[in-house]
Amino acid sequence: DQQVKQNSPSLSVQEGRISILNCDYTNSMFDYFLWYKKYPAEGPTFLISISSIKDKNEDGRFTVFLNKSAKHLSLHIVPSQPGDSAVYFCAASVTGNQFYFGTGTSLTVIP
Amino acid sequence: DAGITQSPRHKVTETGTPVTLRCHQTENHRYMYWYRQDPGHGLRLIHYSYGVKDTDKGEVSDGYSVSRSKTEDFLLTLESATSSQTSVYFCAITRRANTGELFFGEGSRLTVL
Numbered sequence: 001d002q003q004v005k006q007n008s009p010s011l012s013v014q015e016g017r018i019s020i021l022n023c024d025y026t027n028s029m030f031d032y033f034l035w036y037k038k039y040p041a042e043g044p045t046f047l048i049s050i051s052s053i054k055d056k057n058e059d060g061r062f063t064v065f066l067n068k069s070a071k072h073l074s075l076h077i078v079p080s081q082p083g084d085s086a087v088y089f090c091a092a093s094v095t096g097n098q099f100y101f102g103t104g105t106s107l108t109v110i111p
Numbered sequence: 112d113a114g115i116t117q118s119p120r121h122k123v124t125e126t127g128t129p130v131t132l133r134c135h136q137t138e139n140h141r142y143m144y145w146y147r148q149d150p151g152h153g154l155r156l157i158h159y160s161y162g163v164k165d166t167d168k169g170e171v172s173d174g175y176s177v178s179r180s181k182t183e184d185f186l187l188t189l190e191s192a193t194s195s196q197t198s199v200y201f202c203a204i205t206r207r208a209n210t211g212e213l214f215f216g217e218g219s220r221l222t223v224l
Contacts, residue, residue: 006153034212043115043201043215044154089153098169099213101146101154 003027004092006102014110019077021105023090026071030092030100035064035075038087038104047088048075080109114138115216117202123222130189132219134202136182142205143185144169144213145177147198154201160185192223 013019031052036044050057063076114137144159156169158177203213
């Protein structure tokens with residue numbers, strides 16, 4: 001059973017606008033959450049993370065929000081750029097021992 | 112660049128043949144992982160290692176075995192490949208189990224006919 005879910009397989013956004021990618025999880029024991037970005041024919045690359053003791057973490061254009069009561073995680077990219085077009089995976093772990101990944105959301109930023 | 116090399120990058124094989132994928136790291140990380148990526152499933156953990164000769168199963172370990180005789184190498188073996196093992200395989204490393212940041216290799220695309 002999928003413990004981390006990304007219910008939107010794809011998302012299209014105009015350049016300069018905000019991209020919001022969502023992720024839900026079922027295991028309340030998860031205490032560390034991450035987002036990865038993947039281009040075709042490459043390995044995933046780490047983007048941003050958040051610990052369960054926080055509800056927001058920001059790094060440049062990327063902000064991750066965590067709502068523990070809703071078991072919901074979101075990644076905001078603003079402003080979106082064409083180079084952000086990729087597949088985004090969210091992941092969760094219990095103290096980093098085993099990472100569970102979502103199925104990914106393909107983001108297309110339209111110039 | 113986390114210094115991970117996967118080989119081979121592409122392989123086509125026939126059902127029933129053995130296949131070994133190699134992950135080599137140059138940074139002496141303790142923890143190494145093998146994932147597979149499939150449409151509709153995301154990335155799923157096959158096996159991982161927390162040191163030389165210390166390995167454990169992930170969520171989709173059936174049909175796979177691993178070995179780690181040296182810190183820098185983590186091998187994934189399909190003893191008798193099946194078509195359901197057609198996938199893209201990624202190796203990942205991390206310095207500590209609780210850092211939460213995995214560094215991935217570029218992937219090995221395996222096709223089992």
